[in-house]
């Protein structure tokens with residue numbers, strides 16, 4: 246059914262009930278808004294109607310706001326024309342002849358909250374939440390929210406709610422003035438709303454029109470001072486180039502100092518501008534793409550039903566294994582945790598207990614829930630209990646022989662329908678299962694550390710993995726509240742593979758004489774949580790040497806084999822592990838640049854590059870000169886565009902189901918800034934041709950010293966650039982040409 250509204254009128258009381266209807270969250274689609282305007286006009290004109298209650302259809306939402314996919318259409322110029330929602334809300338909902346009440350169950354977010362704020366009173370169930378999270382989509386409220394919210398809760402709270410995008414629970418919303426009545430049970434909602442609506446119709450309770458209220462915004466001078474405080478917050482917390490938070494404050498200020506009409510006008514101007522910014526295009530892309538990762542062609546649309554994973558056996562109680570066990574027991578799944586001896590087992594069990602206890606200490610979990618979770622955890626040093634397991638997750642050392650032995654044993658001790666999975670981050674899944682006859686039920690479950698906190702679950706399927714196994718693993722990922730991204734089997738899978746150039750490019754810059762701390766600073770300013778050298782310390786220099794070596798071996802045409810990490814390791818600069826890496830670490834893991842402590846290592850690594858390029862020393866000298874005068878933007882391109890290049894290969898090879906899956910995986914694992922959309926979205930916003938040309942210029946610069954391959958734009962990127970199609974659409978747009986890539 247098309248998104249719309251429908252209503253009924255209680256002829257006895259004269260109360261009309263208008264439903265916003267667009268399951269599952271009653272998003273305000275343009276057709277719903279048109280129907281809303283039409284039906285409100287009808288009800289306001291109907292002489293038999295005394296008051297109007299607006300509510301959401303279905304159990305979970307009043308309305309989660311404007312229909313977000315419509316933004317993509319607006320941004321590409323194909324959006325439907327909206328009725329004048331602000332005029333309609335003011336004339337028909339706020340100031341119409343009949344009083345209006347919002348009856349809220351579940352979420353009233355964004356435009357949904359704005360509709361509710363336009364009514365004359367709000368009644369909400371205790372579990373409801375109300376808020377204006379538009380800023381997290383790179384936009385600002387556009388249906389009067391920047392004007393009504395400050396008038397209901399005060400400027401300070403309104404700014405806080407908008408700038409953090411955090412909604413209020415119903416009880417706090419009532420304390421703040423956003424809600425009038427809170428009811429404990431769903432069944433009490435409509436009766437309470439009706440009572441209030443009739444009281445307003447009879448004049449026994451006054452009608453509130455939020456736009457006319459002034460008591461909470463104070464005089465203009467006070468409003469200016471308050472907004473100035475908000476601006477200081479924005480300056481502190483907002484990445485450079487992100488304009489919509491301060492533009493949101495502009496709209497609040499105009500309303501508070503020049504009146505609501507001017508404020509609504511300003512809000513509309515700002516909204517129309519920010520919705521076209523790249524930041525909004527990226528954040529909307531991330532919101533929608535994150536919800537698409539668990540929809541896999543040929544699997545989730547195959548008619549199969551996922552089997553619930555009630556019991557999971559985990560091999561290895563180290564950091565990863567105990568984190569995975571924590572995520573399982575937290576979400577109602579029984580766990581059998583296996584270790585090699587009693588001492589290690591106790592260590593693993595204690596780690597799970599400590600993970601859970603940390604939530605208790607922070608007040609996020611009750612002691613009762615803690616006990617419940619712990620009761621789901623059983624430890625063993627044999628395979629006892631593995632016959633109960635619906636899925637095994639092996640999280641042992643990254644040792645091929647060991648994993649093969651474990652999998653051969655698992656085949657013997659587990660049920661024939663048990664999914665056998667590995668948490669390897671580097672080893673080919675087919676190799677892990679090579680000594681079994683169970684390759685169709687073997688899959689990768691790649692968690693990111695700390696496994697009970699990080700949202701991404703990279704699921705690695707092979708050509709032999711059964712669809713049912715993939716489907717069950719996706720459902721398992723969702724059951725433990727991860728975002729599952731299904732990828733193909735290749736060196737580094739998706740995430741580690743696309744990010745290998747991140748560290749290699751940084752090593753190349755350091756070898757050419759660029760200050761490592763400048764590199765980290767520039768990349769952090771780009772929006773990554775930390776620069777590549779700080780990250781190398783965090784992951785561990787030895788791990789870097791091991792993983793880097795695999796990429797050099799497998800992708801020799803496009804890797805840079807720096808000696809930097811090897812020399813760091815040999816110099817006992819192992820990273821956070823021994824508190825000495827590119828940075829020195831204190832007891833609280835605070836990092837300070839190691840500076841002179843690593844000077845000799847950096848010099849030796851640079852000298853190794855000089856020695857390798859001895860026959861082209863003059864060209865290398867020229868390159869060094871250029872590189873040392875690189876701007877910050879050059880450094881970002883130098884490091885991030887090779888990541889885009891490898892991402893393009895991953896998309897071209899079909900390692901991910903959709904290009905956007907790779908963006909989400911990058912955001913949720915490496916902390917790629919969501920407001921840049923992920924490597925593919927970022928490249929598409931810039932244009933494939935521009936990315937290709939910049940990479941080609943780096944390739945031309947480095948070819949004389951034999952390192953051009955590291956930057957050479959891949960065939961897919963070149964084809965998309967030539968055809969003028971996006972990297973996201975290239976696979977379908979290039980069609981048969983893809984076969985030749």
Ligand SMILES: C[C@H](O)CC(=O)SCCNC(=O)CCNC(=O)[C@H](O)C(C)(C)COP(=O)(O)OP(=O)(O)OC[C@H]1O[C@@H](n2cnc3c(N)ncnc32)[C@H](O)[C@@H]1OP(=O)(O)O
Nearest residue numbers: 270272309310311312313352354355356378386387388536
């Ligand atoms: C003019 C206005 O000021 C502008 C606006 O209103 S912009 C919109 C502002 N609103 C928001 O940002 C709220 C966005 N939604 C959410 O935060 C969360 O979806 C939620 C809290 C409502 C529910 O969360 P949760 O229960 O985890 O379910 P979630 O998977 O996110 O959503 C359920 C489905 O509803 C969809 N959905 C949620 N909000 C939507 C919206 N505003 N528009 C369209 N679809 C929406 C999701 O895409 C998902 O679809 P799927 O089932 O096809 O995957």
